[in-house]
Amino acid sequence: MTEWLIETSDLTKKFGSFLAVNHVNLRVPKGGIYGFLGPNGAGKSTTIRMLLGLVQPTKGDLKLFGQSIRTDRMEILRRVGSLVESPSYYGHLTAYENLEITRKILGVSKEEIDRVLEIVRLTAVKKKKVKQFSLGMKQRLGIAQALLGKPELLILDEPTNGLDPAGILEIRDLIISLPKKYGITVLISSHILSEIERVATHIGIINKGKLLFQGTLDELRSKQTAAVMVQAAPKQEALKLLKENKYSWTDKGEFIQMDGVVKPAEINRQLVSSGLDVNAIFMEKKSLERIFLEMTEEAVE
Ligand SMILES: Nc1ncnc2c1ncn2[C@@H]1O[C@H](COP(=O)(O)OP(=O)(O)OP(=O)(O)O)[C@@H](O)[C@H]1O
Numbered sequence: 001m002t003e004w005l006i007e008t009s010d011l012t013k014k015f016g017s018f019l020a021v022n023h024v025n026l027r028v029p030k031g032g033i034y035g036f037l038g039p040n041g042a043g044k045s046t047t048i049r050m051l052l053g054l055v056q057p058t059k060g061d062l063k064l065f066g067q068s069i070r071t072d073r074m075e076i077l078r079r080v081g082s083l084v085e086s087p088s089y090y091g092h093l094t095a096y097e098n099l100e101i102t103r104k105i106l107g108v109s110k111e112e113i114d115r116v117l118e119i120v121r122l123t124a125v126k127k128k129k130v131k132q133f134s135l136g137m138k139q140r141l142g143i144a145q146a147l148l149g150k151p152e153l154l155i156l157d158e159p160t161n162g163l164d165p166a167g168i169l170e171i172r173d174l175i176i177s178l179p180k181k182y183g184i185t186v187l188i189s190s191h192i193l194s195e196i197e198r199v200a201t202h203i204g205i206i207n208k209g210k211l212l213f214q215g216t217l218d219e220l221r222s223k224q225t226a227a228v229m230v231q232a233a234p235k236q237e238a239l240k241l242l243k244e245n246k247y248s249w250t251d252k253g254e255f256i257q258m259d260g261v262v263k264p265a266e267i268n269r270q271l272v273s274s275g276l277d278v279n280a281i282f283m284e285k286k287s288l289e290r291i292f293l294e295m296t297e298e299a300v301e
C-alpha cells in the first residue's frame, strides 16, 4: 500500500469570497518527486502555505506523515524542509556563516552544515560572500538551508523561477538526487510543464484552485490522444470541402489538423473523390504541453 507523506481532504482556502484553493485532495507518495503544476494564480503557493502551517485553511484537513497539522504541528514541521519564497540570507556573510545562523536556530549539529553544502555542491565556495553568488547558487543555498536537520520531506515553491538554463539544470539534477541518495520526498511547484516532466514521478495539476489531474507521469501521458493530420492540395479547397462536410479543423500551415476523433480513411476518401490530392495522412500525438494547456484552458469559464 502506498504511504502518503502528504494527504489533504477537501483543503479549501477563501480570501473573502474568492476561492483560492477549492476542495483539493493531494496525495503525495513517500519517496517520490511530486510536481505541483499550475499557471500563475492557480493556488499553488496558497496550498503550500497551508501545508506548512503558514496559512490557516478555511475548510478541510491535511495530514503530513499521517498526522494532522491541527494537532501535531510542531512535530510535523520538524520533519519538513521548505523554500517558499526567495531564500533569505545575509549577502555580506559567507555561505557557511549563513547556514550557521539557521543551524543555531534549529539546534542541529555543526556537521550538518558540511553535509548540506555537499548535497547542493557548494562546498568549494562555502567561504565566499553570498552577495557574490549567482542566482542559481543562492537558490541552492536556500535548498541547503531547507535540508538542515535532515528533513524527510522537502517542499519547494517554484525553485527555478528566474534562473537561466544552466541554473535550472543544476537545481533539476539536485532535486532528482534527493529521493535516490537521501530518501527525501520532494514536492516541487512550477508553472512550466517541461520542467516538471523531467523531474517528477507524480504530477498534480491545479488551476483556479481546483486539482484537475493527479497521478503518475505515465497516467498523464496516457491522456495523450492523437490528432489526424492531413496534407492535401490544393489546400484551400481541401479546407473548404472538409468544412462543408461538417468537420472542424485547425490550419497548421503545411498540414490540416483535424479536431476531435475522425477516421483517416473517410477523410481520405472524401478528398480524393472530389479530385483533390492527398499527399499525406498521419496521426500525431499531442504533446504533454498541449494537454496541460487544454486542461487549464478548459477550466477557464
Ligand atoms: N493573502 C491573499 N489575499 C487575497 N488573495 C490572495 C492572497 N494570497 C493569494 N491570493 C490569491 O489567490 C490566488 C492564488 O494565489 P497563489 O499565490 O496561491 O497562486 P500560485 O499558483 O502560487 O501563482 P504563481 O504562479 O503566480 O505563484 C491568486 O488569485 C491570488 O491573487
Ligand SMILES: [Mg+2]
Pocket: 044, 045, 046, 157, 158
Ligand atoms: Mg506561487
